[in-house]
Structure formats: C-alpha cells, structure tokens
Amino acid sequence: MKMSGGVEWALHCAFALTAADHPVSAARLAEMHDVSASYLAKQLQAMSRAGLVRSTQGNLGGYELTRPPSRITVLDVVEAVDGPTPAFLCTDVRARGPLAASPEACRTPCAIHRAMTAADEAWRASLRSVTIADLAAQVTGEHGRGVLDGVRNWFNAAP
Amino acid sequence: MKMSGGVEWALHCAFALTAADHPVSAARLAEMHDVSASYLAKQLQAMSRAGLVRSTQGNLGGYELTRPPSRITVLDVVEAVDGPTPAFLCTDVRARGPLAASPEACRTPCAIHRAMTAADEAWRASLRSVTIADLAAQVTGEHGRGVLDGVRNWFNAAP
C-alpha cells in the first residue's frame, strides 16, 4: 500500500500558499520545492477541482487558497489529490465458493469489511483533526516566524 | 492509494483456519473461496514468513495457525501481506529548493510528516484492537454457530 507521492507536494504547497497574498503560479511553486512543474500542475488542478484553491489565469495569475487555512484540513488535501476512495475494497469473498453465504446474509457488511472501514475512519479522523493553519503554527513555533516571512518575500521577489 | 487485494483473502483464510483442527492446503483454501490457488499461495507464504501460520509439507500438509486466534490481530495479517511500510513516505521536500531548511533544522520530522505518521498510527491502532477471534465471535453472533461448523466439516470432508 502506497499513497500518491503528490500528496506531500500538495501539502507543502498548501502550507506555502498560507504566506502568499498574491496568486502564485504553478511554475513558481515547483521551483520553490525543486520538483517537476508539469506534474505538480496536475496536483494543483486536482486541488482546484476540489475547491481548495482558486486559479486565476492571465499574466499575474496563479493559485491561492479559497478559504482561511484554519478551514482546510489535511484530509481535504489528501482526498483531493489521492482520491476519496478508501484503501480497502471488499470483494465479498464470503458470497463465493462452495460455502457461499446466502445473499440475504450479505445485506450487512462482513466483519472484516467493518474492521477495515473502522480503521480507515480512524485514519481519516486523525487527518481531519489537523488543519493547514495548525501546520503553519507548528512550524513557526519550532523554527520561528522567519520561515513564513521568507516564503512571502520569495513570492514577492521578481522571478 | 490502494491496498493489496490479497489482504482480504488472507484475512478470510485466517478466519477459516480458526475452524480447522488439521493443516489445510493452499489449494483447498483457494477452492473454498473461489480464488486463484497460485496467487493465494503467495499470501500464505507471506503469512508464514511473518510467523502467523505454520506450514507442513508432505501428503497431509498444509497451513495452520501458530497461535490461538485471540493472539492474532488484524494488523498482523495486514502487515504480513501488505508489508510494514507506512503508506506515506516523506521525501524531505523542505530540504530542497532555494528556500531549503538548514540541515540541523531537519533533525526532527517536519509537521506534515508528523501529521501523516500520527494518522498512520491511528489506523494501525484500530486494526490492532481487533483479533481474528473477535471476527469469529462477530460472525457466530450474527449468523450462528453453523458457519464455523460448516467450514470445519468442509475441511474434514474428502477432497
């Protein structure tokens, strides 16, 4: 089981956009993190489809957050990029083979399915409890306010 | 993000082996669940490597649980088949690019890394809280004792 690597990029972008007061282009975000611009664009488009960021075209266009960072959870970003589908999908094994359970017994999800769903929900709840603003607060609390200021200055500097 | 489909098979096998008092061959387990025998063998080998089941070769060989089902958690099976690697792997994006953080600032995992690790741990804790015996108890509580008895009888019947 592996999560899409683009999730990490998207989270870092969401964190960086916290310090921006202008739209930031995808190319600039890619340059900042030293990652592929073409591929990062794909993640940003996914975030745009999910309504987390707003994209403006044109000369001074780019991406900006649609909501205050305290209203964007880590789960929002993960689901936007990686998809909302749970990792475990039940194929109803109990309904196959010579000992197949009766169809009416399969109306409720099986015990295995429930255990996996509960774990998935615990995972989501944990990600839902952390917002982008929390991440920013942790970073400034540990490494000082200079980090976000540096990002803002770099965004405002000429390319 | 998608989990290996073999995890579901392995869990069903672990559940079925609860009702067995003899070693059961991989072919018989595959026939019972109507899945590919060759591929199911791979999952059983992984469980054997993890020490969850013991394999005996020869004429009446097969697989059997090494511990009582109350000592085998769902997480044990998931990690045996799907691997113990967490889904999220941090590539230390903050240490790259023109705004790279200083190396000494990267001694501790970044905030994003911590959030993902905490969620992963919550997921694992949920899976760890359910044992194979719990699954069997749920099934008998909902569909009666006949289910496990049927499995046992089918195992004891001649192929």
Next chain:
DNA sequence: AGAGTTCCGGACAAGAGTTGTCCGAGTTGC
C-alpha cells in the same frame, strides 16, 4: 486590439508495483 503570460484538459510514454502462473525442492505416508 495585440502580445505575452498563465491555467486547463487531454493525450502520451516510461516506470514501478501488483496480479497471476509456473516449475523445482523438500517432506510425508505407504
């Protein structure tokens, strides 16, 4: 209005990981 940016969506190739199959090594029972 025109030129220069920028995003958007899709098509496309490369790579990794999963899914599935096969045959040899070893063991057991007769």
Next chain:
DNA sequence: GCAACTCGGACAACTCTTGTCCGGAACTCT
C-alpha cells in the same frame, strides 16, 4: 524406497502511478 503431495521462490503479464508535453482558452499589460 517410492510415489504423491506439499510449499517455496523465480518468472511473465498486466494495471496503475509517475511524469511529460502540447493545443486551447482566459486574463493582464502595453
């Protein structure tokens, strides 16, 4: 000792992710 049966790991086929690229549309500045 023999034969039958089993597991175990090595071997392809396939799907999905990763990554790239290009044309079209929209916006800003001159």
